[in-house]
Amino acid sequence: EVQLVESGGRLVQPGRSLRLSCAASGFTFEDYAMHWVRQAPGKGLEWVSGIGWSSGTSAYADSVKGRFTMSRDNAKNSLYLQMDSLRPEDTALYFCAKTSGINVLPAALGAFDMWGQGTMVTVSS
Amino acid sequence: DVQMTQSPSSLSASVGDRVTITCQASQDISNYLNWYQQQPGKAPKLLVNDASNLETGVPSRFSGSGSGADFTFTITSLQPEDIATYYCQQYANLPVTFGGGTKVGIK
Numbered sequence: 001e002v003q004l005v006e007s008g009g010r011l012v013q014p015g016r017s018l019r020l021s022c023a024a025s026g027f028t029f030e031d032y033a034m035h036w037v038r039q040a041p042g043k044g045l046e047w048v049s050g051i052g053w054s055s056g057t058s059a060y061a062d063s064v065k066g067r068f069t070m071s072r073d074n075a076k077n078s079l080y081l082q083m084d085s086l087r088p089e090d091t092a093l094y095f096c097a098k099t100s101g102i103n104v105l106p107a108a109l110g111a112f113d114m115w116g117q118g119t120m121v122t123v124s125s
Numbered sequence: 126d127v128q129m130t131q132s133p134s135s136l137s138a139s140v141g142d143r144v145t146i147t148c149q150a151s152q153d154i155s156n157y158l159n160w161y162q163q164q165p166g167k168a169p170k171l172l173v174n175d176a177s178n179l180e181t182g183v184p185s186r187f188s189g190s191g192s193g194a195d196f197t198f199t200i201t202s203l204q205p206e207d208i209a210t211y212y213c214q215q216y217a218n219l220p221v222t223f224g225g226g227t228k229v230g231i232k
Contacts, residue, residue, distance in 0.1 A: 035221075037169075045161075045169065045212055047221040061220050095168055109216040111159040113180070115168035 002026030002114065004096050009119030016086055020119055022079040022096030027114075030074035033057075033099045035112065036081050038092035038121075048094070049081065050104035057104045064090075086123045093118040127151055127215050131224030137232045144200040146227045148191075148213035156192045157217035163226075164209045172211075173198065205231060 008020040022034070035050040049060045049070040058070055069082040079096050095118045100110030128151035138144050148158065156176040161169040171180050173189035176196055186201045200207055208231060213224040 044226045045163075045214070045223040047223070050221070059219050100174070104219070106218050107155070107157055107216065109219075109221065111171050111174040111216075112161070112169070112214070113171050113174075115170070117168055 004098065004114060004116035006094060006096050006116045006119035009094060009121045011122045011124065012086055013125050014087060014123055017082070017084045018086060018121060020081040020083065020094055020096075020121070022081075022116060024077045024079065024098070027098070029072075029077040030054075031102065033101050033104050033109065034072060034079045035097045035099060035104075036070065036079075037095045037097050037112065037115075038090075039095070039118075040089075040092045043092075046092075050099070050109070051079070052103040052105075059104045083121070086121075088123050091121060091123050093120050126220055127154060127218050127222050129213055129215055129222050129224040131213055131227050133227060134225060135228040135230070137230045138203050139232045140203055140205060142203045144203050144207075144229060146198040146211055146213075146229075148196040148198070148224050150194045150196075150215055150217075152218075153193050154215045154217035157215055158189075158191070158196050159214045159216070160189050160198050161212045161214065162207075162209045163212065169212065200229075203229070203231070 005023045036048040051058045067085045096116045097112040098114040130149045158176045160173040163169040210226045210228045
């Protein structure tokens with residue numbers, strides 16, 4: 001079955017760290033760029049970060065740049081998001097998503113054609 | 126950043142009605158525009174890529190059009206299962222940006 005399954009979300013205090021994981025199955029993981037997209041409660045979608053097929057390209061939203069680090073392990077068909085210095089405004093449902101492109105480059109990125117069900121991160125004291 | 130302005134933010138229509146959602150980009154994005162449907166409590170689902178290409182398996186009552194900065198998403202005959210929030214998204218420039226969403230309900 002083709003699927004993405006996120007894990008690692010939980011309640012965490014401001015300033016602390018958290019690592020999210022996304023396990024991919026049913027497709028050739030190493031052939032595609034992958035992304036994280038988040039959705040605050042009752043709000044719209046916000047792109048967080050993306051990483052190319054070989055980790056050679058990556059990009060981050062300004063709101064997380066310098067605090068979040070995205071990585072992947074193609075041998076394990078897994079995607080990660082290391083979240084440091086968490087803030088209350090990082091509270092959201094975090095989705096991992098596959099794109100049709102192989103790199104995180106403007107106009108070549110493609111569409112988010114597969115999504116996981118999300119993992120909830122709550123940042124609160 | 127490219128700002129994506131969607132309108133309306135919400136609408137109610139009757140079953141069988143034609144529904145139109147617009148999405149305006151703050152600059153020319155060619156056809157690098159995708160549309161998603163998010164049903165309540167679910168992950169988003171890609172419906173239309175590159176402004177007008179319907180994804181495999183998506184009902185033909187859904188369609189997209191436009192290029193440059195102005196885009197339209199249409200449901201030709203609204204069905205009860207179409208209750209959802211719809212988002213446009215551009216990838217002409219980084220960061221990727223989404224429209225604010227259009228919540229579609231049934232009268």
